[in-house]
Amino acid sequence: MSVFRGVPAVHTLLEHPSVAPYESLVGRDALRRAIADELDRVRLHRVDEPLELIAQRVVERLDALATRALVRVINATGTLLHTNLGRSPLASAALAAASELGEGYTNLEYDLLAGERGSRYERASVALAELTGAQDAVVVNNCAAAVLLIVDTFARDAEVIVSRNQLVEIGGGFRLPDVLARSGATLVEVGSTNKVYLRDVETALSPRTALLMRSHRSNFSIEGFVHDVEGAELVALGKRAGVIVVEDLGSGALVDLREYGLPYERTVRDAVSDGIGLVAFSGDKLLGGPQAGIIVGARSLVARLRSNPLIRALRVDKVTLALLARTLHLHRARETRAEIPFYRMLGTSCEELRARGDAYAAAIPGARIVDTESFVGGGTLPHARIPSVGIAFSTPYPDALAEALRRARTPIVARVGDGAVLLDLRTVAPSEDRAVIAALERLEA
Numbered sequence: 001m002s003v004f005r006g007v008p009a010v011h012t013l014l015e016h017p018s019v020a021p022y023e024s025l026v027g028r029d030a031l032r033r034a035i036a037d038e039l040d041r042v043r044l045h046r047v048d049e050p051l052e053l054i055a056q057r058v059v060e061r062l063d064a065l066a067t068r069a070l071v072r073v074i075n076a077t078g079t080l081l082h083t084n085l086g087r088s089p090l091a092s093a094a095l096a097a098a099s100e101l102g103e104g105y106t107n108l109e110y111d112l113l114a115g116e117r118g119s120r121y122e123r124a125s126v127a128l129a130e131l132t133g134a135q136d137a138v139v140v141n142n143c144a145a146a147v148l149l150i151v152d153t154f155a156r157d158a159e160v161i162v163s164r165n166q167l168v169e170i171g172g173g174f175r176l177p178d179v180l181a182r183s184g185a186t187l188v189e190v191g192s193t194n195k196v197y198l199r200d201v202e203t204a205l206s207p208r209t210a211l212l213m214r215s216h217r218s219n220f221s222i223e224g225f226v227h228d229v230e231g232a233e234l235v236a237l238g239k240r241a242g243v244i245v246v247e248d249l250g251s252g253a254l255v256d257l258r259e260y261g262l263p264y265e266r267t268v269r270d271a272v273s274d275g276i277g278l279v280a281f282s283g284d285k286l287l288g289g290p291q292a293g294i295i296v297g298a299r300s301l302v303a304r305l306r307s308n309p310l311i312r313a314l315r316v317d318k319v320t321l322a323l324l325a326r327t328l329h330l331h332r333a334r335e336t337r338a339e340i341p342f343y344r345m346l347g348t349s350c351e352e353l354r355a356r357g358d359a360y361a362a363a364i365p366g367a368r369i370v371d372t373e374s375f376v377g378g379g380t381l382p383h384a385r386i387p388s389v390g391i392a393f394s395t396p397y398p399d400a401l402a403e404a405l406r407r408a409r410t411p412i413v414a415r416v417g418d419g420a421v422l423l424d425l426r427t428v429a430p431s432e433d434r435a436v437i438a439a440l441e442r443l444e445a
């Protein structure tokens with residue numbers, strides 16, 4: 001048994017060639033803390049270890065620290081709107097607009113003609129009205145906040161009727177029943193799990209009914225012996241009963257996705273033209289923009305949302321508004337919509353993907369080009385499959401390879417299954433191919 005001789009000096013490790021480069025990544029303080037923690041461990045165990053091994057352990061600590069920071073990652077999962085990877089990537093034009101606005105002052109709440117205070121909420125309304133047919137709009141932090149604002153404005157201490165087959169939970173703990181409870185509204189569930197009829201809603205009406213609410217199922221479907229209440233039917237009932245009809249549309253398509261080979265998805269315009277009073281949807285799902293919750297609808301109802309004091313806590317900043325405005329602008333024509341990463345990925349042909357795959361196969365001996373399927377994700381279109389092309393690696397240790405890819409300089413998140421690691425090229429931007437190929441070459445070496 002060796003006699004414990006002590007630990008290396010802090011400055012020796014600070015200057016060690018494999019540790020020193022981390023200073024620019026994590027900062028001097030974090031570097032010192034990682035070294036101190038590692039030296040504490042060495043003292044505690046009282047075993048002599050070579051400097052190289054200790055330096056290696058410090059590097060492992062620093063790697064873990066560096067990957068906990070918010071970093072750019074490459075999404076090779078094939079899920080286009082990956083909630084854990086930040087949902088929709090943003091269009092370059094939108095980012096340029098945000099950069100231009102963010103660097104200086106803006107007329108966010110200033111009326112330039114009158115020279116006095118203006119409203120931050122009115123600007124996005126014009127573009128949204130044009131794209132959806134709605135009279136007015138308001139933008140808040142996310143769709144969950146949008147639903148909260150609607151319920152708080154119209155249904156506190158009152159009843160909200162929702163079909164039992166639409167009581168959805170979205171990933172990350174958004175449950176419609178919980179949001180209603182939080183707002184002091186009473187949820188009145190009607191119908192059965194598979195069948196809901198208009199007469200179920202009609203029977204549940206009471207003098208305390210404040211809202212008839214529809215909700216998009218988003219991430220599940222009910223098949224078989226089913227019946228639903230259509231939007232227009234609910235609107236007609238609401239008119240007769242004098243009750244406001246609202247819809248939590250969630251994914252919020254502005255365009256008919258059949259144009260992109262996907263199944264039919266109810267658009268915001270569909271909901272508006274059914275006569276729904278207020279329609280809520282996300283900015284970073286099928287819209288392809290920043291995280292935001294958008295509510296469009298009748299002018300008088302939107303005005304009431306704007307005068308709820310809660311809006312002050314749910315509002316969005318100038319950068320979000322700039323990103324959203326520019327993304328909406330791109331939605332006006334199919335050609336410009338292709339600049340939105342979500343629609344560019346959706347519109348890429350398998351031939352284009354295969355041509356990119358050839359470059360991978362040429363550079364990396366173990367790579368196979370395979371047919372695969374991409375998914376929309378983000379709690380939208382759970383059954384839609386998009387034909388795609390991927391690069392597969394068969395290995396006895398797929399989890400280890402996937403982990404090694406996540407540790408690449410720009411972390412790469414891949415799919416694992418059937419004894420292989422698969423990189424779906426649809427969600428990898430062409431500009432990222434070089435980084436992915438380089439990482440794979442390093443791993444093969």
Ligand SMILES: *Cc1c(COP(=O)(O)O)cnc(C)c1O
Nearest residue numbers: 142143144216218249250251282
């Ligand atoms: C996604 C979704 C939400 C939550 O949207 P966020 O923008 O993530 O808050 C709410 N309702 C429905 C129906 C959804 O699909």
